[in-house]
Amino acid sequence: MKYYALEKKDSKAELYIFGTITTYPWREKDKDAYSIVKELSELDADEIEVHINSSGGAVSEGLAIYNVLKNSKAKVITYCDGFACSAASVIFMAGDERVMNGASLLMIHNAWTYGQGNAAELRKQADDLDTITQASVKAYMNCVSITEVEVKKMLDEETWIDADKAVEYGFATSIYEEKEDGTNQSAQMTIRNKILNAPVVVQQETLDTEKVAKKVVELLKKEEPKTGTGWGAFFNGGRK
Structure with a gap:
């Protein structure tokens, strides 16, 4: 050899x-x-x-x-x-x-x-x-x-x-x-260390629950079939 x-x-x-x-x-x-x-x-x-x-x-x-x-x-x-x-x-x-x-x-x-x-x-x-x-x-x-x-x-x-x-x-x-x-x-350890040592940035936002609720209602009404009596009926007080 x-x-x-x-x-x-x-x-x-x-x-x-x-x-x-x-x-x-x-x-x-x-x-x-x-x-x-x-x-x-x-x-x-x-x-x-x-x-x-x-x-x-x-x-x-x-x-x-x-x-x-x-x-x-x-x-x-x-x-x-x-x-x-x-x-x-x-x-x-x-x-x-x-x-x-x-x-x-x-x-x-x-x-x-x-x-x-x-x-x-x-x-x-x-x-x-x-x-x-x-x-x-x-x-x-x-x-x-x-x-x-x-x-x-x-x-x-x-x-x-x-x-x-x-x-x-x-x-x-x-x-x-x-x-x-x-x-x-x-290589795995290098990547792992970079991830663990990277600074974590958390952005906090105030959630407007009223705005979200209105948006959900609008979307549900839009998607409801005309003959349906489901979510649309519920949000309209039972009226078609």
């Missing part, structure tokens, strides 16, 4: 990242971040929708894609269509709008690697991992409403974040929910 696809129609483009974000495109039979960044940099679009369903991958690749999207002049809307884990969660942060589906998840954790070498080399690798993780922290901190200490605690604990928590913490800006009638829940 291809993990990358870029489609453009008129002034709008759609980027799909489904699968592993890899440094080895020949393994995925697709493109690495260099190719993606090149295409996005040359893209002439007013809006880019980024659909993500990925368990993550190489941090370097994720950061490169994040940065080119973040620096784009186009409006960027990122969608978590399933999972946006690890490096994919960083790409998700590039959106001016960041939309979770109701049944989608983010997962954030510290950068990790396989290690080998002597003690000094392993200590350096640990320091390097801290530096690499900090780059991701900066991407999260550009969006979230929680503190850096809280973000780092979540990274330490390898935290899964559902749609509601993602919005609460600021990782996401909204939740997309498709209703049975095909309407978007957020």
Whole structure:
């Protein structure tokens, strides 16, 4: 399965990242971040929708894609269509709008690697991992409403974040929910709020009951059949 696809129609483009974000495109039979960044940099679009369903991958690749999207002049809307884990969660942060589906998840954790070498080399690798993780922290901190200490605690604990928590913490800006009638829940809420918050203007008028009664009598007399002895007879004191 291809993990990358870029489609453009008129002034709008759609980027799909489904699968592993890899440094080895020949393994995925697709493109690495260099190719993606090149295409996005040359893209002439007013809006880019980024659909993500990925368990993550190489941090370097994720950061490169994040940065080119973040620096784009186009409006960027990122969608978590399933999972946006690890490096994919960083790409998700590039959106001016960041939309979770109701049944989608983010997962954030510290950068990790396989290690080998002597003690000094392993200590350096640990320091390097801290530096690499900090780059991701900066991407999260550009969006979230929680503190850096809280973000780092979540990274330490390898935290899964559902749609509601993602919005609460600021990782996401909204939740997309498709209703049975095909309407978007957020659109319904917008309309509902406008209706509920709209000022209600009540105009009071004094009712002239005598005038209304006369009008009713006139209409009833007009509609009565000539041979009838109904309402007309009643209003005329029983006379035909």
